[in-house]
Amino acid sequence: GRPQIAYRGEALYIEDCAVADLARAHGTPLFAYSTAAMHDALAAYRRGFSGRKLLVCYAMKANSSLAILQYFARQGCGFDIVSGGELVRVLAAGGDPAKVIFSGVGKTRAEMRQALDAGILCFNVESEAELEVLSEVATQCGRQARVSIRVNPNVDPKTHPYISTGLKGNKFGIAHERTLAVYQRAAQLPGLQVAGIDFHIGSQITEATPYLDAIDRLLDLVEQIEAAGIPIKHLDFGGGLGIDYAGDTPPAADALWQELLAKLDARGFGERQFIIEPGRSLIGNAGLCVTEVLYLKPGEAKNFCIVDAAMNDLPRPAMYQAFHAIVPVQQRGGAGATYDVVGPVCESGDWLARERALNVQAGDQLAVLSAGAYCMSMASNYNTRGRAAEVLVDGGTARIIRVRETPDDMLRAERLLD
Ligand code: LLP
Numbered sequence: 470g471r472p473q474i475a476y477r478g479e480a481l482y483i484e485d486c487a488v489a490d491l492a493r494a495h496g497t498p499l500f501a502y503s504t505a506a507m508h509d510a511l512a513a514y515r516r517g518f519s520g521r522k523l524l525v526c527y528a529m530k531a532n533s534s535l536a537i538l539q540y541f542a543r544q545g546c547g548f549d550i551v552s553g554g555e556l557v558r559v560l561a562a563g564g565d566p567a568k569v570i571f572s573g574v575g576k577t578r579a580e581m582r583q584a585l586d587a588g589i590l591c592f593n594v595e596s597e598a599e600l601e602v603l604s605e606v607a608t609q610c611g612r613q614a615r616v617s618i619r620v621n622p623n624v625d626p627k628t629h630p631y632i633s634t635g636l637k638g639n640k641f642g643i644a645h646e647r648t649l650a651v652y653q654r655a656a657q658l659p660g661l662q663v664a665g666i667d668f669h670i671g672s673q674i675t676e677a678t679p680y681l682d683a684i685d686r687l688l689d690l691v692e693q694i695e696a697a698g699i700p701i702k703h704l705d706f707g708g709g710l711g712i713d714y715a716g717d718t719p720p721a722a723d724a725l726w727q728e729l730l731a732k733l734d735a736r737g738f739g740e741r742q743f744i745i746e747p748g749r750s751l752i753g754n755a756g757l758c759v760t761e762v763l764y765l766k767p768g769e770a771k772n773f774c775i776v777d778a779a780m781n782d783l784p785r786p787a788m789y790q791a792f793h794a795i796v797p798v799q800q801r802g803g804a805g806a807t808y809d810v811v812g813p814v815c816e817s818g819d820w821l822a823r824e825r826a827l828n829v830q831a832g833d834q835l836a837v838l839s840a841g842a843y844c845m846s847m848a849s850n851y852n853t854r855g856r857a858a859e860v861l862v863d864g865g866t867a868r869i870i871r872v873r874e875t876p877d878d879m880l881r882a883e884r885l886l887d
Pocket residue numbers: 528531549572573632669671672673707708709710746747748749750785789842843
């Protein structure tokens with residue numbers, strides 16, 4: 470699933486750029502993204518929905534670097550945001566606020582006002598309490614908030630428990646049994662205008678079945694709500710489609726949506742306005758992180774390969790025991806050894822990979838693959854480590870889109886005692 474990231478001879482390339490050259494020019498750790506991979510991932514969704522009314526709202530939490538947002542905005546995408554900060558990023562990147570939807574269980578009044586002033590497309594409301602507050606805030610601003618209720622369809626997406634969101638026990642959405650009553654309330658509230666309905670069942674989903682089940686439940690609800698005299702303009706199917714990290718076989722976006730659209734057509738919903746909120750599947754496999762091997766530390770129980778990237782740069786292994794493929798930037802002949810790849814942070818949880826066969830020496834570079842999504846956007850300054858630099862590759866050109874964070878940057882917001 471990563472045709473733009475491949476070896477030419479022994480050297481790893483991202484599009485027409487040698488990864489070693491990027492590391493030499495910009496240092497490590499360094500994130501590099503392929504424009505062509507982003508393009509192809511978006512095109513697969515658009516193919517799946519061709520001839521339909523589709524708005525792709527990129528779930529920017531996956532990677533919210535400004536140039537990445539700018540790329541998707543220029544392709545006509547909207548954005549799924551979850552904070553006022555993300556809205557500021559959309560606007561700074563030239564995104565269209567009229568294509569923004571606002572998800573999340575904890576929107577503050579200030580964030581609601583900010584989004585109303587910007588004129589966003591829709592609030593994806595996650596609770597009855599939020600619905601009341603939103604109506605109040607909108608009325609105070611002299612506006613009407615367009616709303617969609619996030620339905621919790623209670624389906625098991627069969628993914629990691631931390632990233633499952635559509636089960637009864639999750640904090641997200643409104644139980645489907647309550648949905649009709651909540652729409653009736655929304656239709657009465659003065660500050661609200663019912664626009665759509667949405668679900669998002671989880672992330673890194675590798676099967677079609679949970680989507681198919683969720684769509685059936687969603688359409689049952691739309692029929693009930695519309696029978697009660699409340700029209701639903703758009704149907705939003707969330708994000709969550711998985712990517713290939715390690716031989717995972719998620720359905721292809723175009724194939725999945727053709728299957729789902731057949732179901733929508735059969736039930737007479739094929740002509741509606743559709744919204745999807747993909748994050749990981751648009752950017753995850755477009756990115757890699759280059760890191761340098763600092764030390765090899767052979768041991769009795771384990772061999773460690775200590776690299777200059779760490780859990781603050783690539784938090785997914787520590788947080789979700791996630792697997793990222795790691796490959797040499799320049800292949801060496803021969804067998805090598807089995808290593809745990811770890812970073813410099815002072816925690817046993819600071820590992821990037823376990824039990825990997827690698828033929829490496831200190832000073833070599835490694836590429837952590839599938840690092841486009843939920844890596845830089847989740848990066849922290851733990852251990853006062855500055856965040857990495859980022860480049861966006863397009864053919865043989867690599868443009869710097871984020872300079873490496875300096876100690877001064879990290880200290881800027883802090884104040885000493887008198
Ligand atoms: N829509 C909503 C309402 C969401 O909560 C999310 C992700 C998405 C869309 C996009 O989902 P995607 O297409 O990227 O799967 N940090 C975790 C993933 C957390 C996902 C949170 N919600 C990870 O690194 O695996």
